[in-house]
Structure formats: structure tokens, C-alpha cells
Amino acid sequence: MEFSVHELKSAYENSPNLFKRHIVLEDVEDTLFYLSRIEAIKIEGGFMVIYNRLTIERTEQNNNKRYTKDDYQRLHQFYENKVQQIHIVGEYAKKMITDYQHALQFVEDYFQLNYSSFLSKYFKGSRQQEICRNLTPAKFRQLFGELSPTQLKIIHNKEAQHIVVAAGPGSGKTRVLVHKLAALLLMEDVKQEQLLMITFSRAAATEFKKRLIRLIGNAAQYVEIKTFHSYCFDLLGKVGNLEKSDLIIKKTIEKIRNGEVEASRITKTVLVIDEAQDMNEDEYLLINTLMEQNEEMRVIAVGDDDQNVYEFRGSSSKYLEAFISNNNAVKHELVENYRSKNNLVALANEFVKQIPHRLKSTPIVPVQNDNGKIKIVNYKNRNLIVPLIEDLLHTGLSGTVCVLTKTNHEALQITGLLLKNKIPAN
Numbered sequence: 001m002e003f004s005v006h007e008l009k010s011a012y013e014n015s016p017n018l019f020k021r022h023i024v025l026e027d028v029e030d031t032l033f034y035l036s037r038i039e040a041i042k043i044e045g046g047f048m049v050i051y052n053r054l055t056i057e058r059t060e061q062n063n064n065k066r067y068t069k070d071d072y073q074r075l076h077q078f079y080e081n082k083v084q085q086i087h088i089v090g091e092y093a094k095k096m097i098t099d100y101q102h103a104l105q106f107v108e109d110y111f112q113l114n115y116s117s118f119l120s121k122y123f124k125g126s127r128q129q130e131i132c133r134n135l136t137p138a139k140f141r142q143l144f145g146e147l148s149p150t151q152l153k154i155i156h157n158k159e160a161q162h163i164v165v166a167a168g169p170g171s172g173k174t175r176v177l178v179h180k181l182a183a184l185l186l187m188e189d190v191k192q193e194q195l196l197m198i199t200f201s202r203a204a205a206t207e208f209k210k211r212l213i214r215l216i217g218n219a220a221q222y223v224e225i226k227t228f229h230s231y232c233f234d235l236l237g238k239v240g241n242l243e244k245s246d247l248i249i250k251k252t253i254e255k256i257r258n259g260e261v262e263a264s265r266i267t268k269t270v271l272v273i274d275e276a277q278d279m280n281e282d283e284y285l286l287i288n289t290l291m292e293q294n295e296e297m298r299v300i301a302v303g304d305d306d307q308n309v310y311e312f313r314g315s316s317s318k319y320l321e322a323f324i325s326n327n328n329a330v331k332h333e334l335v336e337n338y339r340s341k342n343n344l345v346a347l348a349n350e351f352v353k354q355i356p357h358r359l360k361s362t363p364i365v366p367v368q369n370d371n372g373k374i375k376i377v378n379y380k381n382r383n384l385i386v387p388l389i390e391d392l393l394h395t396g397l398s399g400t401v402c403v404l405t406k407t408n409h410e411a412l413q414i415t416g417l418l419l420k421n422k423i424p425a426n
């Protein structure tokens with residue numbers, strides 16, 4: 001008797017049954033599987049993927065022994081094969097739909113050829129890479145298709161324990177970080193609770209969470225994305241108190257070192273630090289303390305040393321540099337600017353030449369070819385703000401416009417005057 005799971009499902013749904021339950025396709029498959037396993041029915045012709053379970057038996061009784069990479073090699077091999085088998089069965093299913101004869105040849109080759117010849121025959125070029133990922137090619141394109149080759153390199157770097165991304169403004173730092181989190185969860189099987197992302201502002205933490213949820217859905221809910229301060233307050237089980245927040249990081253370091261913090265909260269598999277150029281001494285010490293607790297923890301730090309805006313509170317990109325040299329971190333440079341017009345990037349490149357010591361060795365490269373308008377106004381009398389606004393109003397503004405001033409006060413005055421002239425500004 002021939003049937004499909006869809007037919008079985010609709011037959012069940014149309015059957016007169018008093019106690020009918022809502023079912024999905026997986027329920028039909030599970031039932032078929034169960035019935036065939038207890039040998040109540042025999043399925044022929046269809047195919048079902050079953051994996052032999054891997055049994056791990058503990059033979060080493062010494063609790064002090066540390067496992068090495070070699071120990072994990074076989075496990076790694078098992079999972080690698082498993083992922084490839086899923087792609088192979090998927091390919092077979094596709095061929096069954098499009099070309100039955102071809103599908104038969106595919107199966108025959110699978111059993112006759114040696115494995116690597118089989119792979120080179122059916123999975124050529126980049127497809128060899130495709131079948132090593134535990135995502136379908138379509139899902140991979142949906143999640144990561146919009147990343148540039150440089151951005152993808154960061155996503156694919158699974159080997160380096162310490163990674164620093166020295167990024168330029170508008171180069172897609174946020175985009176890369178959100179996608180890196182998704183890649184860790186979906187392609188590397190890092191569990192949500194093993195991930196910790198630290199940011200400097202609550203706004204950034206919320207933004208990351210929102211974007212991650214948009215990208216991968218609810219699985220993102222359980223990823224810990226926190227500011228340095230809220231992470232510390234959480235560890236010490238205290239509700240945030242701004243007055244004492246200066247000391248909270250120091251206090252946390254002390255408690256961790258004294259073994260007073262629950263291990264699972266601090267021994268994460270991956271730690272991600274956003275805006276890492278803004279670390280001050282305490283924050284850098286905290287990172288080091290967490291690294292001491294778990295020598296195998298992977299750390300990914302992203303920062304732009306040209307945007308060191310918190311120097312007044314002791315922030316310095318020297319800590320990011322120290323992180324690179326102390327840990328022999330792999331450095332990726334992200335210098336393509338997607339946000340700004342060509343001439344604006346050129347101006348910024350000229351401007352940053354004055355900075356004596358930088359992490360990035362390549363100038364920022366504009367992705368946009370066309371130019372915007374740049375006006376540099378040097379005025380020495382505060383009364384000239386009104387003429388500046390007049391000038392702005394007659395420039396024929398379009399797109400987004402940025403006005404840079406030296407002081408906050410000037411910025412406020414200009415915002416006020418623009419609003420008064422019904423130009424949206426903030």
C-alpha cells in the first residue's frame with residue numbers, strides 16, 4: 001500500500017473520531033517510526049534517517065586528568081560525519097523528486113565509490129564546505145547571505161581562541177557581532193547559557209538582544225547580554241545601586257578570586273565584548289579574572305580604537321592592545337565603510353592620520369562611490385551660530401546630515417534653532 005505522511009495526516013484529520021487531537025507531521029512520522037520499530041508494520045521504499053547512537057564510556061578514572069584536543073577528535077569526527085550524512089540524504093531526496101534514475105545512481109555510487117570520490121563527484125567546489133555546515137544552504141544564505149567576505153571570515157573563524165575585530169565606523173560591527181552570536185548558537189552548537197556578551201550601555205545590550213531575536217527567533221531570549229555593571233550586580237545578587245556602582249567591578253573581581261561566586265555563572269564557553277576600546281582598568285581586570293577561571297574560554301572582542309570616547313573615565317584602547325598581545329589574539333580588520341559617502345570617508349582618513357598610534361593598519365574603504373557635501377565652518381564668535389543655521393537652511397539638505405561641534409552647549413543651541421525652524425534634529 002502506498003501512502004505519504006501528508007495523506008496519513010489528512011486521513012486522520014478527516015476520520016470521525018470523538019477524541020481527536022491536533023497533530024502535526026512530526027507526530028505522523030513518530031507514529032510510523034514507532035510502529036515499524038515494534039514491527040507492527042513494515043515500511044518499504046520510503047526512507048528515514050536513523051543514526052547509530054554514539055556510546056561514550058568512561059574508562060579514565062583519574063579525576064585530575066585533563067582532556068586534550070585528541071580526546072575530542074573522535075567525537076568531532078562523529079558529528080562531522082553526521083552533518084554530512086544529513087546533507088547527503090537531503091541531496092538524495094531532491095534527486096528523487098527531479099530525476100529518479102539519477103537518484104538511483106547516486107545511491108549506487110554512495111555504496112560503491114570510496115567516500116572521498118563520492119564527495120568529489122556529487123559535492124563539487126564550495127559544496128564540500130556546504131555539507132560540513134549543520135544548516136541547509138538555503139538557511140545559511142538566509143542568515144549569513146548579506147555578509148561581506150571579510151565579515152564571513154570572522155563568522156567562520158572557529159579555531160582561534162582569542163579574536164579581536166579592529167573595526168572602522170559603519171563597517172558593520174553590530175551586524176557582525178549579532179551574526180557571530182547566531183553562528184555560535186546554530187553552527188557551533190554553543191548553548192545559550194554558555195554565551196555571555198558584555199556591552200557598555202544598556203541601550204546597546206537591548207539593541208543586540210532585539211537584533212538577535214529578529215535573526216534567530218526566541219532561542220535568543222536566553223543568551224545573556226549585559227552591561228559590565230549589570231553583569232556584576234547580577235553575580236553578586238544585588239539590585240543596581242548607582243552610588244556604589246563605581247566599586248562593583250572591583251568587588252566582583254575580589255569575590256570571584258575568593259571563590260565566592262557560583263562557577264556556572266562565570267565559566268562560560270564564549271565571552272563576547274562589544275566596544276572593547278572603551279574598557280578601563282577595572283573592566284580589563286574583570287575580563288582577565290574571568291579568563292583565569294576558565295582557561296579554555298573563547299573571547300571575541302570587537303572595537304574601534306579611533307572611537308575611544310570614554311577617556312575621561314579611564315577608558316583606553318591600550319587595554320584592547322594588551323589583550324591582543326597577552327593572548328596572542330588573531331586580529332581581523334573590518335575597514336569597509338557602508339554608511340558614509342566617499343568623500344566623508346576620505347576626510348575621516350585624513351583626520352585620523354593625526355592619531356599617532358592605531359590598531360588598524362589599513363585606511364577605511366568607502367563602499368559608496370558617490371560623494372556627499374562637507375562644509376567646514378571655523379567661527380570664533382558665538383554669535384555666529386545664527387548665521388550658521390541660516391546657512392544650513394539654505395543648503396538644500398537631503399538624506400541624513402551630521403553637525404559636529406566642539407562643545408555640548410553648541411550642539412544644544414544648534415539643535416534648538418533647527419527645531420525652531422521645523423527641521424527635525426536630535
Ligand SMILES: Nc1ncnc2c1ncn2[C@@H]1O[C@H](COP(=O)(O)OP(=O)(O)OP(=O)(O)O)[C@@H](O)[C@H]1O
Pocket residue numbers: 146147148151167168169170171172173174175176338339
Ligand atoms: N555586508 C554588508 N552589506 C551591506 N550593508 C552593510 C553590511 N554590513 C553592514 N552594513 C550596513 O552598514 C551600516 C552600519 O552597520 P553597523 O551599524 O552594524 O555598523 P557599526 O560598525 O556597528 O557602526 P558604528 O560603530 O559606526 O556605529 C548599517 O546600515 C548596515 O546595515
